[in-house]
Amino acid sequence: MTKLRVGLLFGGRSGEHEVSINSAIAIATALDAQDNAMKYDVLPVYIQKDGIWQAGDIARQVLDSGKPLTSETNDKKQLWQFPPQVAEVDVWFPILHGPNGEDGTVQGLLTLMQVPFVGSGVLGSAAGMDKIAMKMAFAQAGLPQVKYMAISRSQIWSNPCVFPKLCDEIEKTLDYPCFVKPANLGSSVGIAKARSRTELETALDNAASYDRRIIVEAGVVAREVECAVLGNDNPKASVVGEITYNSDFYDYETKYTDGRAELHIPAQIPTAIASQIQEMSLKAFTAVDAAGLARVDFFYLEKTGEVFLNEINTLPGFTAFSMYPQLWAASGVPFPELCDRLIQFALERHQ
Template identity: 80%
Template sequence: MAAGSLGVANMILYPLINLATVREIAMSKLRVGLLFGGRSGEHEVSINSAKAIAKALSSETNATKYQLIPIYIRKDGCWQAPEIAQAVLESGKPLSTESDDSVGLWQFPPSVNEVDVWFPILHGPNGEDGTLQGLLTLMQVPYVGSGVLGSAVGMDKIAMKTAFKQAGLPQVPYMTLTRAQIWSNSCVFPKLGDEIEQTLGYPCFVKPANLGSSVGIAKARTRSELETALDAAASYDRRIIVEAGVSAREVECAVLGNDNPKASIVGEITFNSDFYDYETKYTDGRAQLLIPAPIPPQIAAQIQEMSLSAFAAVDAAGLARVDFFYVEKTGEVLINEINTLPGFTAFSMYPQLWEASGIQFPQLVDQLIQLALERCQ
């Protein structure tokens, strides 16, 4: 791939590395630090994604180009050496935080110094929200995916919706709240409920601003359910968003690239539950993926165009999955959210969309690594 030029903002997020170093890396096997696990509720999902990526790196074509260095982060935040990380990959199970062979919280395994490029695949808080990206940026080593800004904006639903609004992308009506408003005295809360009912109506969805994979999200159909949902969301985050419910089909598009990204074909998610919550998302048989989505060609083209606009709006890089509501009755397409570090198992929507678009899983992993290097040139 051709190396893209960097603007001032990108130079801040991705410090330049010595070009001689880049050339030296290109002439030998690239040491890929596969970083997984982490301190979030999606720890197990991260392990599954890492297993799939590790398998792709061992494919015949990639094995001649890359050397895998797995690094595992326990649920308590302690980084584990490749030997332990490999054992976690093989077992598919989290490591106990009571293990005595861990280094301290702020001590990294020596293997960290050998990494040429990082492939972080930590989902949720402390992984895809810009915190880890900030650390990797300080290491001055290329890494797959969005930088600090793109990751943080993509993770924070309020900041994300603000960016989408600025980009002119249509969305469902929503309100933003704080924990202080929700947990204020009893005189204020009824007025807050009245305002939500008058502005958004029922059903509506209550979401913490900074949790991934539908964690903490609830659907409210009555005042009682609304109050319960708001109280629960406030226990997860100090900032909350409430969205109007919409009767629509849920469709998704994958994006790949840096300054000149491309969009995949569009897929659709169907499910039998009340809404696409965490249990539905990660329980076998609860949701089905339709690829390509059975929608009109002009709607698919519109979704692809909007996906690229969303990618640019949050300053994403490398990869992202963009989710939409397609209101079939009116032909309206509304953007829901962007995920800058989506699930990456062979059965996840993101790699399946690219496979249907002509890019096989090992090739996709290879392209993402090359895009990480491209951002540093």
């Protein structure tokens, strides 16, 4: 049997560069496992922080060390030069988190290459990355969400007379506490919790430095639960998991510091609630036209029994300890098999 050459695309230009490297290491290990090793040859392709693509020894060095390259180049002409090994790829496994990775940009490039790739296409990736577009799609699908407001950078920075009125409107519509988020960043980057006018003003100014589109959400006292989705046109939902932590909210430091957060799989919630979350996960997956994989996050208000959809992540963290693969492991799909299934779904969708 002829092996498929899998282009493992990792690194990237976002702030989640190091997370991408860790995900790639886990996937490469899984594809080198006994059954997968008979089917696939892995070709690591590394995108430096400056956007230059590397394959061969350099990409393997980053994968083996787990550390990004420190040297970069100012030669912009190299941005248009792809390693010759790229032409040998039969199927791509992009594991690029954040902007310029899971927002539809790379997916558009891979589509133009006319080679199958794991995960959502341009539409699903872009809608899943932009929190405002995502919430509009969810609302159209009739999925319950917390109250929110979509705001532009110009409302915050362009006119000093408008800003106080904007804060008045946020206070009236959402009250405190509320969460201010850049629309197009992952891993909780740029997110802040506001409990007062002063904190709100600071949070809005900070979020506007990251993105021209900002979203403000009402805060709720809730348990944070997640469900993983796998498949294409007939996706399946995993068991439901829960995240607990001691910090004020699930910020970047809590998310990526060992011991700051705990995953509980399966979540200790009523069976009916778990079933509702699984059903909503599949609806959310379809609403943004996702494919292959996604992790869907929810707020469960235990006192009232309400469930609110928070967001979908079409390219979630993929280390062996990340929530997405752990949810599937608890659902009977071990990590190496999960990687194999994702590649097969990529081939199926391409055909």
